[in-house]
Amino acid sequence: MFGYYVSLAIRSLRRTPVLSGLMVAAIAVGVGAAMTTLTLNYMMSRNALAAKDDVLYAVQLDGWDPHEAADNPSEMPWQLTYQDAVNLLRSDIPINQVAMHRWGGPISLEDSDIRPFTADSRVTTRDFFALFDVPFLYGGTWSKEADQSPIHQLVLSKESNEKLFGGENSVGRTVNFNGVPFTVVGVTEHWQPSPKVHDLNNGHFNESAEAFLPFGLHRAFEIYPWGNTNGWKSEQINSYEDRLNSDMVWLQYWVQLDTPQQIEAYRDFLTGYIREQKEQGRFPRPLKFGLSKPSEWLLLNEVVDGDDRMLNWLSLAFLLVCLVNAVALLLAKFLRKAPEAGVRRALGASRNAVFSQHLVESSCVGLLGGLGGILLTLAGLALIRQLQMGYMDRVASMDWTMMLAAIGLAMLSSLLAGLYPAWRISRTNPSIYLKTQ
Amino acid sequence: MLELRPILSALWRHKVSALLIALQLGLTLAIVSNALVVMNERTERMSRPTGIAENDIVTFNFMAIPKDYDMYDAFRQDLDMIRSLPGVASATISNHVPLSGSGSASGFYTEPNKETGGLGANYYTTDEHFIDALGMKLVAGRGFYPEEVMKISPSSNDRPTIAVVTQKFADDLFPESNGNVLGKAFFNGGDDHPIKIIGIVERNLGPWPNSSIAGRGAFYPAITDRWFYYIVRAEPGQRDKVQKLVEEKLAERDGNRVINTHTIEEEKAQYYAGDNTMVKVLSGVVILLTFIVALGIVGLTVFWITQRQKQIGVRRALGATRTAISRYFLLENLMIAATGIALGTAAAQIFNGFLVREFEQPTLPLTITVACAVALLVVSLTAALVPALRAANISPATATRSV
Numbered sequence: 001m002f003g004y005y006v007s008l009a010i011r012s013l014r015r016t017p018v019l020s021g022l023m024v025a026a027i028a029v030g031v032g033a034a035m036t037t038l039t040l041n042y043m044m045s046r047n048a049l050a051a052k053d054d055v056l057y058a059v060q061l062d063g064w065d066p067h068e069a070a071d072n073p074s075e076m077p078w079q080l081t082y083q084d085a086v087n088l089l090r091s092d093i094p095i096n097q098v099a100m101h102r103w104g105g106p107i108s109l110e111d112s113d114i115r116p117f118t119a120d121s122r123v124t125t126r127d128f129f130a131l132f133d134v135p136f137l138y139g140g141t142w143s144k145e146a147d148q149s150p151i152h153q154l155v156l157s158k159e160s161n162e163k164l165f166g167g168e169n170s171v172g173r174t175v176n177f178n179g180v181p182f183t184v185v186g187v188t189e190h191w192q193p194s195p196k197v198h199d200l201n202n203g204h205f206n207e208s209a210e211a212f213l214p215f216g217l218h219r220a221f222e223i224y225p226w227g228n229t230n231g232w233k234s235e236q237i238n239s240y241e242d243r244l245n246s247d248m249v250w251l252q253y254w255v256q257l258d259t260p261q262q263i264e265a266y267r268d269f270l271t272g273y274i275r276e277q278k279e280q281g282r283f284p285r286p287l288k289f290g291l292s293k294p295s296e297w298l299l300l301n302e303v304v305d306g307d308d309r310m311l312n313w314l315s316l317a318f319l320l321v322c323l324v325n326a327v328a329l330l331l332a333k334f335l336r337k338a339p340e341a342g343v344r345r346a347l348g349a350s351r352n353a354v355f356s357q358h359l360v361e362s363s364c365v366g367l368l369g370g371l372g373g374i375l376l377t378l379a380g381l382a383l384i385r386q387l388q389m390g391y392m393d394r395v396a397s398m399d400w401t402m403m404l405a406a407i408g409l410a411m412l413s414s415l416l417a418g419l420y421p422a423w424r425i426s427r428t429n430p431s432i433y434l435k436t437q
Numbered sequence: 438m439l440e441l442r443p444i445l446s447a448l449w450r451h452k453v454s455a456l457l458i459a460l461q462l463g464l465t466l467a468i469v470s471n472a473l474v475v476m477n478e479r480t481e482r483m484s485r486p487t488g489i490a491e492n493d494i495v496t497f498n499f500m501a502i503p504k505d506y507d508m509y510d511a512f513r514q515d516l517d518m519i520r521s522l523p524g525v526a527s528a529t530i531s532n533h534v535p536l537s538g539s540g541s542a543s544g545f546y547t548e549p550n551k552e553t554g555g556l557g558a559n560y561y562t563t564d565e566h567f568i569d570a571l572g573m574k575l576v577a578g579r580g581f582y583p584e585e586v587m588k589i590s591p592s593s594n595d596r597p598t599i600a601v602v603t604q605k606f607a608d609d610l611f612p613e614s615n616g617n618v619l620g621k622a623f624f625n626g627g628d629d630h631p632i633k634i635i636g637i638v639e640r641n642l643g644p645w646p647n648s649s650i651a652g653r654g655a656f657y658p659a660i661t662d663r664w665f666y667y668i669v670r671a672e673p674g675q676r677d678k679v680q681k682l683v684e685e686k687l688a689e690r691d692g693n694r695v696i697n698t699h700t701i702e703e704e705k706a707q708y709y710a711g712d713n714t715m716v717k718v719l720s721g722v723v724i725l726l727t728f729i730v731a732l733g734i735v736g737l738t739v740f741w742i743t744q745r746q747k748q749i750g751v752r753r754a755l756g757a758t759r760t761a762i763s764r765y766f767l768l769e770n771l772m773i774a775a776t777g778i779a780l781g782t783a784a785a786q787i788f789n790g791f792l793v794r795e796f797e798q799p800t801l802p803l804t805i806t807v808a809c810a811v812a813l814l815v816v817s818l819t820a821a822l823v824p825a826l827r828a829a830n831i832s833p834a835t836a837t838r839s840v
Contacts, residue, residue, distance in 0.1 A: 018736075179506070234625055
């Protein structure tokens with residue numbers, strides 16, 4: 001029966017090509033617009049750390065201004081001060097823990113034709129790779145001492161290793177970073193979380209680092225971070241040491257806690273730490289700290305911003321208009337075929353049969369509209385890639401989930417749109433049409 | 438004579454279809470008018486005067502490869518060299534570049550040793566050429582003398598004692614002084630070191646034009662070696678040539694460094710990329726939506742006409758003119774559109790209320806709704822016009838043929 005309905009539907013659609021084309025176009029445009037924005041929002045809110053969502057936590061400490069909370073939804077500074085980061089690193093509760101920030105410098109090779117370039121870098125503790133599951137192509141992370149004292153070791157990304165060494169195993173080789181020789185101890189695989197949930201400062205979709213440097217280098221290089229530095233009070237800063245001991249925040253901090261016991265213990269540790277600091281006159285605000293999973297961190301940081309969400313609503317409203325349009329057209333089309341339905345009813349087709357026949361027809365329209373919608377979505381995303389520079393490349397693309405979602409949305413929309421017209425036609429009184437024939 | 442009653446009774450028999458068209462028009466009006474108000478705001482935001490010669494400026498920044506590099510010596514030699522190049526109008530050095538999305542800001546006070554209630558503003562550390570190099574307009578006082586420019590490091594507490602500020606900074610910090618702020622002093626938070634205002638520039642939007650502190654800026658006569666950019670203003674039309682030339686010459690003067698360069702135009706486009714995309718996407722939405730609605734109206738009018746072919750034939754046979762037939766369908770369309778627009782005006786207000794509440798978008802003025810309503814009415818009538826004219830061509834003979 002279903003096959004018969006489908007062939008009926010196709011025949012009926014071909015009989016009115018213009019009207020059918022309009023319906024398919026309406027649904028395609030509606031689905032295309034809705035799916036373009038939905039895809040953007042979906043890709044923007046993707047959690048690159050989903051696999052470890054239950055064990056990773058971004059740490060925040062509220063050591064902000066006693067008169068007003070930090071100006072963001074979490075009401076705590078996003079980042080930590082250097083002194084707090086160093087103190088927290090002393091805890092042995094987390095399986096892995098990372099204190100880090102963005103930095104950069106010129107990178108070059110001795111006796112080489114390769115043009116020196118500025119490497120966007122990350123100064124971090126050695127657990128970074130284990131905590132964020134960054135795989136190594138060659139070698140591994142640096143020694144434990146390198147996180148405390150200035151040891152000139154670094155890890156390259158696959159991309160910078162290609163630029164410098166043509167992609168060969170460079171472990172043990174020497175590169176100059178900021179004019180000082182560093183030994184390469186590892187090369188990571190390509191690693192580009194998007195959005196880069198591990199550090200949401202300075203653009204959510206920027207490139208990730210080309211070089212990773214140990215945490216013990218700060219004093220030797222007087223490192224000023226390339227990320228954000230925020231402060232709330234005026235401090236006398238006469239030396240780099242003053243800066244390290246200041247209340248300015250500029251480090252991101254992540255911990256891996258595998259069991260509820262560890263989480264509990266770490267909470268106690270943080271509470272104890274803030275209490276202890278309060279005794280020394282720091283942390284003037286009520287005791288508060290934050291441990292956020294990667295998924296929560298993305299929400300808190302509003303990676304999908306107001307404009308994106310507004311476009312989402314707008315595109316749904318757009319789809320609604322297209323649907324209303326499709327309903328009106330379907331209704332017109334079905335009513336025109338009312339005599340046919342009347343004859344079928346008179347010949348013994350039940351109301352249900354007439355109803356499902358027309359529903360099948362509207363689903364065909366939906367399927368075609370869905371396919372058109374996917375094409376339009378791909379075109380829309382390509383357009384957005386053109387409009388927005390750079391980072392959109394990684395965001396404005398469609399995966400299989402979204403393709404299926406597009407067809408699903410189109411089918412659902414056209415079924416919804418077809419419901420009333422199909423019901424209306426199934427209520428046709430056969431006698432009227434028999435009479436006029 | 439207008440045949441309103443027959444139209445109404447005919448419409449009543451197609452009430453669902455007619456209502457659907459009205460609903461479509463209403464929703465379209467709600468979306469389009471709100472899209473327009475958002476587009477309006479973004480376009481205005483992007484076209485605000487920036488106060489600088491945005492089309493002529495190129496910036497350069499370098500990273501030295503050797504570790505102990507004499508930065509200040511390099512600054513002096515580079516800037517002397519750049520200023521002597523053909524096509525260069527002026528050059529300066531600054532810790533940050535306007536419109537770039539990267540900068541420094543702080544809270545400023547009119548009294549010493551205050552901790553709360555400061556006025557947020559951007560600040561630049563720069564040299565005596567900055568007004569000319571940025572192409573700003575000095576409206577009062579003076580710029581810096583070369584001997585006033587000091588060297589500071591971010592780890593030192595050396596602070597300049599004078600500053601040039603923007604008009605907006607002056608007006609916001611000293612609202613009672615009617616712009617007469619030369620010689621007045623301001624302070625950093627928790628600090629008793631006065632900084633005297635010696636000059637006022639007309640305007641500078643600063644590094645973050647979309648932030649609440651945009652337009653408030655203070656310029657200090659100081660150079661720091663941690664964050665710096667050369668800001669080079671080219672003679673009109675020479676920018677790209679100057680950019681290439683300076684990059685070459687910088688590398689030539691000292692090859693031991695990595696040089697990065699951008700134009701302000703690029704920085705501005707990058708900064709406003711989000712707003713720009715929004716405007717383009719919304720214009721796409723407006724056009725598509727209008728198109729879809731028009732198609733829907735055409736489709737339905739055509740359908741009604743084919744359905745009523747016989748009636749039209751009868752009317753024509755009974756003496757109705759072609760104009761009367763066309764007028765009938767146009768009037769019918771007008772009545773539907775009017776209903777839709779009435780619904781839409783209300784929906785637009787509701788939708789706008791939601792946008793204002795949830796997304797801090799501007800409120801919708803009545804003028805925009807009215808303008809959109811008129812435009813939609815025209816679109817609707819145009820869409821109905823072609824089928825209505827075709828209906829007039831239906832021959833009176835159809836009335837007799839199928840009987």
